[in-house]
Amino acid sequence: MALVDSVPFSFQIMFFVLGCCFGSFYNVVIYRVPRSESIVSPGSRCPGCGGSIASYDNIPILSFLMLGGKCRRCGTSISFRYPAVEILTGLFAFLLFRRYGLHPQILIEFVFLSLLLIIAMIDFDTFLIPDVLSLPGIVLGFAFSFFTPRLTWSDSLVGILAGGGSLYLIATLYALLRKKEGMGGGDIKLLGMIGAFIGWQGVVFTVFLASVTGMIIALPMMLRGGKGFGSEIPFGPFLSFGAACYVFWGQIAWHWYVSQVLGL
Ligand SMILES: [Zn+2]
Known part of the structure; x- marks a missing residue:
């Protein structure tokens, strides 16, 4: 762990934030892949009312907290799983950076952990x-x-x-x-x-x-x-x-x- 102790903590936190953004995308993948929908377009939609979610309401974790876990439009409650997936992915990125610094190994293990997380969630939902x-x-x-x-x-x-x-x-x-x-x-x-x-x-x-x-x-x-x-x-x-x-x-x-x- 001594490897990255010289790196400012704010820089380390950036990896957590970056990971959360990936996690936000994984939520889209988890929802859409079993439904054979495109993971690129259209943009994020509320599962309740189908209304598109504005980018300012789509900030990992923060939007969930600010909206009280509810869709701004229809009030459908949004599962706690969405921010949980974001936080978990953020932790993966943070911990791997703590361990490896900017070594390519971080990429390999991040890809692996990401696949595991996405697959686990889809299997949980759909068997x-x-x-x-x-x-x-x-x-x-x-x-x-x-x-x-x-x-x-x-x-x-x-x-x-x-x-x-x-x-x-x-x-x-x-x-x-x-x-x-x-x-x-x-x-x-x-x-x-x-x-x-x-x-x-x-x-x-x-x-x-x-x-x-x-x-x-x-x-x-x-x-x-x-x-x-x-x-x-x-x-x-x-x-x-x-x-x-x-x-x-x-x-x-x-x-x-x-x-x-x-x-x-
Ligand atoms: Zn809605």
Whole structure:
């Protein structure tokens, strides 16, 4: 963290603000991609009345606060998720800058975290992970592996195969046992993308953390719902959460595991 301590804090905050602006765009992507709408035009519209949102009402976080979370025109309340996505994206940019400064690695991990966030939200809303995000993500992750010191291209390639392959195996077994599809093909491609960006080590970490958090959060819901173990809960948000944790803490956890648990 010492790397950027010489940079004025105001300059560091600029990365947070910039990240929030990206997050504002991600909200548009999250809303429109599942509806097969253009993400470029028209400009932002209120989901309630369809009225276009003026640029002065479209400032990340601030507009939400000033309008009290309501559309200026029709008063439809705007989900807290919009500023939450903006703040989260801002934090990603801020923390990555704190870690890397203006190193290209910041771009790679920002792209990765952005894809994870967008995919998690879309999967949460629609139970679908669009191929238009995960498949280019696999290609990007593999391409980036040639430019990052944290991963070799072979780790990335094995990661794609391990990610896509292992989940494909689980899904096939599950389908055989339960005679119905449990995990979607979207999850398989998402884990392939995760493998492309963080390698097979990241895939192991991600699947472990996603399964544990998935159990902790989903099990009480399933029990209370009384629908048994078969009720549908999207797995993408858990995979995204696990992979994002790996970006920030994975290498620390991995080294701890290798030295303390495996004793290597
Ligand atoms: Zn409105």
